[in-house]
Amino acid sequence: MTAPAQLLIDGKLTSASDGASYAILNPATGLEIGRAPDATAEDVDAAIAAARRAFDESDWSTDVALRLRCLRQLHEALLAEKVAFEALTTAEVGMPGFMMGAAGFDVPVEGLKWVTDLLETYEFETDLGVAAPMGIKSRRTVRREPVGVVAAITPWNVPTQINLAKVGPALAAGCTVVLKPAPDTPWVAAELGRLVAEHTDIPAGVFNVVTPRSHEVAAVLSTDPRIDMVSFTGSTATGRAIMAAAAPTLKKVFLELGGKSAAIALDDADVASVAGATAFTACIHAGQGCAITTRLIVPREKYDEAVQVAAATMESIGAKDPADPGAICGPVISQVQRDRVEAYLRLAVEEGGSFATGGHVIDQPGFWIEPTVVAGLDNTSRLAQEEIFGPVLVVIPHDGDDDAVRIANDSPYGLSGSVDSGSLEHALAVAARIRTGTLSVNGGVWFSPDAPFGGYKQSGIGREMGVAGFEEYLETKTIAVPA
CATH class of the missing domain: 3.40.605.10 (Aldehyde Dehydrogenase; Chain A, domain 1)
Incomplete structure (x- = not known):
């Protein structure tokens, strides 16, 4: 054909x-x-x-x-x-x-x-x-x-x-x-x-x-x-x-x-909604997108809820044949990439993290990784600092706006990200402090032929x-x- x-x-x-x-x-x-x-x-x-x-x-x-x-x-x-x-x-x-x-x-x-x-x-x-x-x-x-x-x-x-x-x-x-x-x-x-x-x-x-x-x-x-x-x-x-x-x-x-983009849920955000949307995004095309948000930064008091929702979302999506009309997360591109992602999953455990879901290679023909939520790590971990290019989401707690901004900007990258709040004015005020080339605020979509795309810093x-x-x-x- x-x-x-x-x-x-x-x-x-x-x-x-x-x-x-x-x-x-x-x-x-x-x-x-x-x-x-x-x-x-x-x-x-x-x-x-x-x-x-x-x-x-x-x-x-x-x-x-x-x-x-x-x-x-x-x-x-x-x-x-x-x-x-x-x-x-x-x-x-x-x-x-x-x-x-x-x-x-x-x-x-x-x-x-x-x-x-x-x-x-x-x-x-x-x-x-x-x-x-x-x-x-x-x-x-x-x-x-x-x-x-x-x-x-x-x-x-x-x-x-x-x-x-x-x-x-x-x-x-x-x-x-x-x-x-x-x-x-x-x-x-x-x-x-x-x-x-x-x-x-x-x-x-x-x-x-x-x-x-x-x-x-x-x-x-x-x-x-x-x-x-x-x-x-x-x-x-x-x-x-x-x-x-x-x-x-x-x-x-x-x-x-590259990118290591942060999705920030502020104190007045619907954290469950942000966690579910971010987990979904991290699964798209097996996480193989430079602008995908792969760090979820949530209020510390709502951390456990965010981890649970993100894990449940990823479990419901799973990894499917990309020819399946319902597929969201397909395979990674190659054996080399699968081995690279698997090495990061081993590193997550070595750094003291745990898997709320996933964490393993799928043993079947092709190059498959389970959609994975990593909990228990802070932003200094390599999983939070380095681009993995797989369906892996790291959930990180924050202690208010200043801390959330600090964590988001504490990265060699600055390609994309998102900020969510119950108040658009509050979300925009925080978004103005994030050093990144594209930002979604309260669910807005920036990806369009007429919109410039690129990054700050090493992005x-x-x-x-x-x-x-x-x-x-x-x-x-x-x-x-x-x-």
Whole structure:
């Protein structure tokens, strides 16, 4: 039903230059469902060369009408392939079907349309008027121009959302792109390449997809002087390495990194409601989301109630086959990730915590972890400080607003979070003190194509989505002429 995964290099769908490939596994079963081209260093070099040539020698960077037509074609192609694309995402990523109405498919595809509509009205030039700096009357214009060749490096957890959140704005801005997805989820990226090649007028070389398994082969995307910008989403450790690798050539770097977001229930909140909602959130896609709230901070006198409600909620959700229409929590992506989460569960006990529910690997084919609530730890524990990327929620007591704010901000991360109170004014006052890039207050939803997303501190640099996300892919040029 879905075409085999292929590279897209300079307008051509192709296998790896040496014919090598690697298995794509279904994380729900651990079984092979397809193979991806194991792109060589020569393949990556060819993709970079094609993107450089397309930016320097074609009209893509200057022809807004062409970009509008091509992006609308891509949007239509994605909508036409919706059912197959969603089925592939569930099989390759292990993402439950209910997420397709949000980050799995609908929101990223809506985001592509949103940034295309923005392109239609965006003012690339601003007239600053006449001034006389140093006595010379001059008319000044500020012009926004595409940054150039973009290396988009994306993770495995919500690949279509993150692929399109980079590729859409970059192409709309007039950049050319080399997309390098995670080796765990190369197929959905390859499908995006196929749609571009077969259903759009995007010129050869403007958009390229390479799927090397080797980090060493992919590393050239951060160092090659032909690349003008690296746009990366993934772990903070890898983001640091990319930033360091890009430094010698002073590339522009966009980083959307890890999170350890806090859900705060204030003293006047409905703690049971907050605990249930936060436990539900921590189960979504087996907790494999950078913005998921994985620390629940509740009033000390209501701590036991919060733990009990969170545990009961997780037990009612369970871990199910992502193809099951009722699934909320599916498998984690791989054996490596399952082992990593299991190591944190052992650490929870070593640090003095206990499991209100869960705490174990599920012994069945595929890569499964029980939804888990950890009690008895404070915010200094590694489970409260480090990103686990599994269905694991740590419940922490607080002693009033100041203490709740202190705990929430006592983190190397600052990506997301929530604040709940019986009073909106009270919740907003506390939210203003939380150092994080996105916040839900009393159940508000911030995730939308027009809303900038990104983090403070070690959660990243820059913003994705919204006008701010589009402008990440633009340079600013000031021009003065005699008045």
